[in-house]
Amino acid sequence: MSDDHRNQAATPAQAADEPPPDPSRRQFIRGAVAAGVALTFNVVGFGDLARWNGMLGAQVAEAVIFPDPSLCIGCLTCEVVCSQVHKQAGLSEVPRIRIYNDPNVKVDPEIQRNYPDRGTFTQEPCLQCPTAECLYVCPVNAFHVEPKTGARYIKEDVCVSCGRCAEACPFPVSNESLATGGEKLGQKTRITYDPAKDTYTKCDLCYFRPEGPACVERCPVNVRIRQGIVKSDRLCLDKPRSDEQTWTRLKAFQTFEGSPAPRQSA
Numbered sequence: 001m002s003d004d005h006r007n008q009a010a011t012p013a014q015a016a017d018e019p020p021p022d023p024s025r026r027q028f029i030r031g032a033v034a035a036g037v038a039l040t041f042n043v044v045g046f047g048d049l050a051r052w053n054g055m056l057g058a059q060v061a062e063a064v065i066f067p068d069p070s071l072c073i074g075c076l077t078c079e080v081v082c083s084q085v086h087k088q089a090g091l092s093e094v095p096r097i098r099i100y101n102d103p104n105v106k107v108d109p110e111i112q113r114n115y116p117d118r119g120t121f122t123q124e125p126c127l128q129c130p131t132a133e134c135l136y137v138c139p140v141n142a143f144h145v146e147p148k149t150g151a152r153y154i155k156e157d158v159c160v161s162c163g164r165c166a167e168a169c170p171f172p173v174s175n176e177s178l179a180t181g182g183e184k185l186g187q188k189t190r191i192t193y194d195p196a197k198d199t200y201t202k203c204d205l206c207y208f209r210p211e212g213p214a215c216v217e218r219c220p221v222n223v224r225i226r227q228g229i230v231k232s233d234r235l236c237l238d239k240p241r242s243d244e245q246t247w248t249r250l251k252a253f254q255t256f257e258g259s260p261a262p263r264q265s266a
Contacts, residue, residue: 058132061150061242063205065097065213066250067123070108071221071236074099074121074180078215078237085206085214092156092194094185096203097125097215100174111221114230121180124173125215126190126203127250128152128242134165134191134202146207150242153204154191161198166191171254205239213239 079095087093105120132152135143142158143165145151154165169189176184185192191202206213216222221236240246 058130058135058152059145059147059150060130061128061152061205063149063151063212063239064128064242064246064250065123065125065203065205065215066238066240066246067125068234068236068238069102069105069120069122069253071111071232071234072099072105072121072123073111073115073118073221073236074101075220076181077218077220078123079181081214081218082206085209086201089208092197092199092201094192094194094196094201095181095183096192096201097123098173098183098187099123099180100178101180102174102178108232110231114224122174123237124190124254126152127171127247127254128203128205129170130242130244130247133168133170137164137168139164146204149205149207151205151207152202153207154200154202156197156199156201159199161193161200163193163200165200165202166193213237 076099078097079099082095082097083093086096099121102120102122105122107118107120111118128151132145135145135152139162140158140160142155142160144153144155146153166189169191171190173187173189176187185194187193191200193200203213211217216235216237216239219235219237221230224230225232225235
């Protein structure tokens with residue numbers, strides 16, 4: 001696989017110029033992929049994605065959603081606004097970030113003071129992996145790196161729903177029985193299938209919004225921290241650069257038992 005193919009990305013101008021795929025052609029491609037994808041990936045060496053270490057790094061994302069569970073109040077604002085802004089952009093309204101009940105979280109005293117008895121939660125977004133395994137396994141080039149933000153995203157009108165990107169993602173999510181929103185999406189990793197649009201989707205850092213990620217902007221804890229009402233030296237949802245140091249810290253608490261991605265200390 002060439003480096004050009006690995007790093008290919010569609011600019012907004014290119015996306016606007018491209019005609020939407022013919023539905024009949026997409027269905028044909030979907031059938032062909034379903035019939036041949038297993039053979040293809042075994043031949044090129046992706047049979048065991050978790051142990052394949054030859055991938056080159058993609059463009060580093062300018063940001064990643066960095067959650068702080070100790071500050072989360074489980075209000076689901078991030079899930080709701082994520083759905084809203086993507087629906088307004090004509091994209092899948094499946095939330096790209098989900099909140100789960102987690103009794104192991106130690107709530108920050110400042111949150112206990114401002115929001116007593118709100119429970120313990122954890123937020124589980126895409127980590128915008130520098131290796132981006134999901135990018136390389138797509139058989140129809142529906143996966144791209146947005147050139148301005150470096151966000152890994154899926155072109156929903158090209159996706160044929162083969163699920164290889166979700167299988168390649170090394171970061172699982174908590175059991176859906178713990179999801180506070182109550183939605184049953186069958187989600188196993190940080191990439192989610194949307195049956196309504198028949199496409200896979202994931203966090204794209206809201207690259208189409210000048211304001212950036214809606215969850216970071218609209219999180220009520222973030223708002224109150226900025227207002228000085230909640231005293232904190234960090235945000236509930238932050239967006240630091242997705243460099244090696246940030247990614248290592250994320251992996252320290254976003255990797256669960258049985259995950260192909262090795263847990264590392266912060």
